[in-house]
Amino acid sequence: MNRYRQAKWNEPLLFEMSVKGRVSHKFPEVDKDIRRVAESIESMIHPEMIRAQPPSLPEVSELQIVRHFTRLSQMNFSVSSGTYPLGSCTMKYNPVINDLAANTSGFSWLHPLQDVSTCQGALELMWELERWLAEITGMDAVTLQPAAGAQGEYTGVMVIREYHKCVTNECEQRNEMLIPDAAHGTNPASAAMAGYKVVVLPSSADGLVDLDALRAAAGPRTAGLMLTNPNTIGVFEKDIEEIAEIVHDAGGLLYYDGANLNAIMGITCPGDMGFDVVHMNLHKSFSTPHGGGGPGAGAVGVKKSLEEFLPKPRIVRKDDGSFDFEDNLPRSIGRVHGFYGNFGILVRAYSYIYSLGKQGIRAVAENAVLNANYVAHHVSRIPGFTLPYSKDAPRMHECVISAEELKEETGVTAMDVAKRLLDFGVHAPTVYFPLIVPEALMIEPTETESKQDLDLFISALNQISRESNETPEKVKGAPHMTAVSRLDEYRAAHPKTLTLSWRMFQKQNRDKVD
Amino acid sequence: MEYSHPWLPMTEDLEKAMLKSIGRKSLKELFSNIPDQFRLKRDLDLPDSHTELEVAKRIQELASKNKAADNGRVFLGAGVGVHHIPSVVPALAGRSEFVTSYTSYQPEISQGMLQTLFEYQSLMAELLAVDVVNSSMYDLASALAEAILMSVRVKKRSRFLVPRTMNPAHWQVISTYTEPLGIEVEKVDYDPKTGLISISGLKSCLNDQVAGVYIENPNYLGFIESQVDRISKMVHETGALLVAGVDILSLGIMRPPGDYGADIVVAEGQPLGTPVSFGGPLLGVFGCTGDMKLIRQLPGRLVGMTRTSEEPHERGFVLTLSPREQHIRREKATSNICSNQALVAVTAAVYTSVIGAAGLRELGESVAYNSHYVADRLDAIPSVKAPALNESFWKEFVVKFENGVSAQHVHEELLKRDFHGGRLLIEDFPELGETMLLCVTELHSKEIIDEFVSAVEEIVTSGGDGQ
Numbered sequence: 001m002n003r004y005r006q007a008k009w010n011e012p013l014l015f016e017m018s019v020k021g022r023v024s025h026k027f028p029e030v031d032k033d034i035r036r037v038a039e040s041i042e043s044m045i046h047p048e049m050i051r052a053q054p055p056s057l058p059e060v061s062e063l064q065i066v067r068h069f070t071r072l073s074q075m076n077f078s079v080s081s082g083t084y085p086l087g088s089c090t091m092k093y094n095p096v097i098n099d100l101a102a103n104t105s106g107f108s109w110l111h112p113l114q115d116v117s118t119c120q121g122a123l124e125l126m127w128e129l130e131r132w133l134a135e136i137t138g139m140d141a142v143t144l145q146p147a148a149g150a151q152g153e154y155t156g157v158m159v160i161r162e163y164h165k166c167v168t169n170e171c172e173q174r175n176e177m178l179i180p181d182a183a184h185g186t187n188p189a190s191a192a193m194a195g196y197k198v199v200v201l202p203s204s205a206d207g208l209v210d211l212d213a214l215r216a217a218a219g220p221r222t223a224g225l226m227l228t229n230p231n232t233i234g235v236f237e238k239d240i241e242e243i244a245e246i247v248h249d250a251g252g253l254l255y256y257d258g259a260n261l262n263a264i265m266g267i268t269c270p271g272d273m274g275f276d277v278v279h280m281n282l283h284k285s286f287s288t289p290h291g292g293g294g295p296g297a298g299a300v301g302v303k304k305s306l307e308e309f310l311p312k313p314r315i316v317r318k319d320d321g322s323f324d325f326e327d328n329l330p331r332s333i334g335r336v337h338g339f340y341g342n343f344g345i346l347v348r349a350y351s352y353i354y355s356l357g358k359q360g361i362r363a364v365a366e367n368a369v370l371n372a373n374y375v376a377h378h379v380s381r382i383p384g385f386t387l388p389y390s391k392d393a394p395r396m397h398e399c400v401i402s403a404e405e406l407k408e409e410t411g412v413t414a415m416d417v418a419k420r421l422l423d424f425g426v427h428a429p430t431v432y433f434p435l436i437v438p439e440a441l442m443i444e445p446t447e448t449e450s451k452q453d454l455d456l457f458i459s460a461l462n463q464i465s466r467e468s469n470e471t472p473e474k475v476k477g478a479p480h481m482t483a484v485s486r487l488d489e490y491r492a493a494h495p496k497t498l499t500l501s502w503r504m505f506q507k508q509n510r511d512k513v514d
Numbered sequence: 515m516e517y518s519h520p521w522l523p524m525t526e527d528l529e530k531a532m533l534k535s536i537g538r539k540s541l542k543e544l545f546s547n548i549p550d551q552f553r554l555k556r557d558l559d560l561p562d563s564h565t566e567l568e569v570a571k572r573i574q575e576l577a578s579k580n581k582a583a584d585n586g587r588v589f590l591g592a593g594v595g596v597h598h599i600p601s602v603v604p605a606l607a608g609r610s611e612f613v614t615s616y617t618s619y620q621p622e623i624s625q626g627m628l629q630t631l632f633e634y635q636s637l638m639a640e641l642l643a644v645d646v647v648n649s650s651m652y653d654l655a656s657a658l659a660e661a662i663l664m665s666v667r668v669k670k671r672s673r674f675l676v677p678r679t680m681n682p683a684h685w686q687v688i689s690t691y692t693e694p695l696g697i698e699v700e701k702v703d704y705d706p707k708t709g710l711i712s713i714s715g716l717k718s719c720l721n722d723q724v725a726g727v728y729i730e731n732p733n734y735l736g737f738i739e740s741q742v743d744r745i746s747k748m749v750h751e752t753g754a755l756l757v758a759g760v761d762i763l764s765l766g767i768m769r770p771p772g773d774y775g776a777d778i779v780v781a782e783g784q785p786l787g788t789p790v791s792f793g794g795p796l797l798g799v800f801g802c803t804g805d806m807k808l809i810r811q812l813p814g815r816l817v818g819m820t821r822t823s824e825e826p827h828e829r830g831f832v833l834t835l836s837p838r839e840q841h842i843r844r845e846k847a848t849s850n851i852c853s854n855q856a857l858v859a860v861t862a863a864v865y866t867s868v869i870g871a872a873g874l875r876e877l878g879e880s881v882a883y884n885s886h887y888v889a890d891r892l893d894a895i896p897s898v899k900a901p902a903l904n905e906s907f908w909k910e911f912v913v914k915f916e917n918g919v920s921a922q923h924v925h926e927e928l929l930k931r932d933f934h935g936g937r938l939l940i941e942d943f944p945e946l947g948e949t950m951l952l953c954v955t956e957l958h959s960k961e962i963i964d965e966f967v968s969a970v971e972e973i974v975t976s977g978g979d980g981q
């Protein structure tokens with residue numbers, strides 16, 4: 001078995017390394033002819049607005065900074081470090097070429113407000129990417145403006161709202177958004193930010209949308225239904241046609257949370273299934289790096305009838321083949337971003353699709369699904385682990401395993417399993433989500449993990465199952481091979497010990513001394 | 515499966531073996547839940563597959579159709595900043611362990627990211643002189659929108675005031691976010707000579723229904739809002755919150771918002787080491803005072819310092835106060851934000867450490883001298899007024915063309931001379947006349963500045979009537 005040991009540096013904060021007078025960067029002196037323009041800073045900036053005390057930032061050397069962040073990076077697990085089967089997050093390989101593409105100076109040093117004649121390449125890239133994403137999702141128009149999935153959801157929900165405002169004229173009355181109980185937390189949060197009342201739909205015994213519950217909930221107050229398909233337990237909603245019919249018959253629109261798009265690219269299209277609005281997470285299906293929590297990009301696709309509501313400005317291709325921004329869109333929901341979205345992420349997604357091509361995009365889905373089923377099959381045969389809901393249905397991009405039996409038999413929880421996995425050089429799955437699965441371990445291997453990696457992962461879970469029976473304390477005390485052991489989260493959040501910055505930390509220490 | 519690709523480790527043999535081991539006959543079986551009528555029976559209309567060499571070529575082809583601002587001949591700011599990026603910044607922030615990780619849900623193996631984000635929060639808190647900064651929002655625009663929603667939650671009041679001179683794109687974003695919630699956002703007038711917020715205008719808008727008031731420093735139009743203490747007092751006297759939006763790079767020389775009583779602060783963090791990249795990724799810096807009433811309503815992720823549960827209690831970092839967030843509170847969360855701009859925050863942390871307080875002061879001074887030099891030279895040209903609004907500015911200022919010279923014409927003529935002038939203000943601020951918002955930074959050398967000024971002079975004097 002893999003012997004893993006994460007780096008442990010006991011690295012202080014930069015603030016604690018500070019030595020007065022040390023610098024790690026210098027700017028050229030102001031040209032003396034330029035300096036003549038003013039006597040001093042006070043004659044250029046209102047004297048009352050000059051900073052009296054310089055900010056107390058660390059004073060460190062360049063090498064200290066290099067070592068500091070290098071060491072910290074070594075205490076950070078990543079896709080580049082090992083298997084990262086974090087369910088719902090699609091932690092696939094982030095191709096290096098895509099980063100190089102985004103860092104090409106013709107893109108990275110392009111100012112967003114430059115005359116369009118000087119940024120035709122950027123507009124062409126976005127225009128083309130919009131079309132590719134529309135093709136993959138079966139939609140007619142796409143905006144690239146939202147900065148992440150949640151902002152994509154917000155945008156999509158706002159589009160639905162604008163539709164009810166302008167087309168059905170029932171915006172006031174249609175104030176409910178239907179959302180399954182297994183949905184990601186951003187769905188209800190986004191709907192609420194758009195002013196909607198959230199109506200929670202219980203899942204059926206199979207972990208799917210309960211059609212009767214949906215029928216009962218859908219009606220004249222329904223603005224729409226937000227759905228993930230494949231759903232959160234990794235199963236395709238086979239009744240999607242009926243679901244769409246119920247929602248549409250009630251006068252609502254169907255929203256597709258595309259976080260799980262990886263499973264179906266080139267296999268089926270949300271647009272064909274009856275979805276009216278979709279968002280895609282380019283940092284999931286399209287391999288752009290997660291960056292420790294972002295930036296991502298949350299493109300939104302819509303059917304033709306909703307195009308006029310998309311955020312502005314939109315990119316248009318003119319008759320002469322050149323590209324431009326169109327801002328005169330009176331029915332647009334407005335802007336959601338200061339400019340056009342996370343452009344650098346869009347370049348990466350473009351490069352990804354261009355590299356894989358139509359054959360590759362489909363292969364991605366097929367391989368991701370095969371990997372997830374392989375894991376589901378073998379892990380659910382390990383003592384203590386089961387595959388709840390729709391047992392016989394194949395999984396799509398991910399599977400949700402329950403460690404409930406393990407807990408009952410040995411006292412070892414899903415959290416313990418997750419922590420013990422870290423000792424094997426594997427990231428933990430998503431735990432305790434969705435809420436409908438007790439002791440949930442949500443596993444999404446992605447297509448870029450090899451069979452060897454999957455076998456290693458499965459054997460690690462096998463060993464953990466054995467340990468839970470033989471030496472449960474070892475699992476409950478895990479992790480043992482990481483930079484730190486389990487941390488005191490209660491202390492972190494307690495108002496008396498809450499420390500969110502060095503400034504707060506120093507104030508607390510001062511208070512202690514006083 | 516004759517298709518192969520470097521990112522896909524599957525082979526035909528492995529596929530067969532894996533299917534066999536799970537008791538499935540074919541890949542098709544795995545998709546059996548998808549009703550037949552929805553199965554795509556054609557290839558997607560996408561490009562064919564390409565090798566890395568071909569991808570690089572296509573990217574170059576597209577990039578070469580752009581004319582980027584790294585030539586020091588672009589004078590645009592207006593929400594983002596083109597600045598020097600020290601070489602260690604991308605080298606460290608670009609380390610693959612940072613780039614390819616996700617939110618630190620497993621703190622034991624994510625101390626690197628967590629400590630770095632804690633340092634980011636700490637460095638920003640020092641710059642802004644507030645106690646708390648979250649570990650990022652998407653950009654200043656959405657950060658401001660969230661600041662408004664937060665003020666409304668904290669104060670349980672439904673009106674919010676902003677200066678008429680604020681960034682027009684940010685105005686559009688906050689309009690999108692506030693409209694469905696029935697929040698009334700009103701613009702406060704400005705003094706036409708100085709650009710400063712009209713105090714009498716503010717007074718007449720303020721009442722006990724106002725949750726908060728937003729000010730920008732420097733303002734979108736470049737000038738410095740010098741009435742901050744007075745505004746702060748007025749706002750707090752009506753029981754509202756003061757929300758300040760600042761240019762983060764100015765804080766080496768300019769008074770921090772915490773110093774004049776801002777309760778919530780927002781800033782665009784992109785200039786801290788991240789290239790402009792056609793407007794994204796940006797970085798929404800978002801902070802507040804240490805008041806628990808505010809902290810509990812804060813959107814976004816927070817990293818806290820703690821220690822290991824077991825002896826020896828070693829220091830460590832975790833995500834904290836998550837009961838505010840969507841994954842726990844769902845529709846009652848303080849925000850829907852999940853993925854944020856963490857890597858841009860990492861970049862900002864490295865940049866701020868590298869530059870330090872001394873560097874920020876050098877930078878701040880260099881920018882101020884350069885911009886005032888440009889204004890001074892331009893103002894000497896007949897028919898040009900610079901600054902057209904207020905003498906007190908830092909990096910950006912309004913240039914006004916008079917006697918029939920159109921700003922659009924100057925813009926077009928500058929382009930022909932391989933320069934890019936400032937943001938045209940005619941659409942957003944028609945009352946200011948023929949103006950552009952010029953941005954000067956440490957990247958503009960004296961030679962280029964002098965050439966630029968000569969170009970403007972030539973354009974203005976030769977093309978008096980504009981067309």
Ligand SMILES: Cc1ncc(COP(=O)(O)O)c(C=O)c1O
Nearest residue numbers: 088148149150184186259852853
């Ligand atoms: C199913 C689902 N929906 C929405 C989101 C939100 O996406 P983001 O984190 O990009 O805002 C996520 C990911 O976190 C998700 O897994």
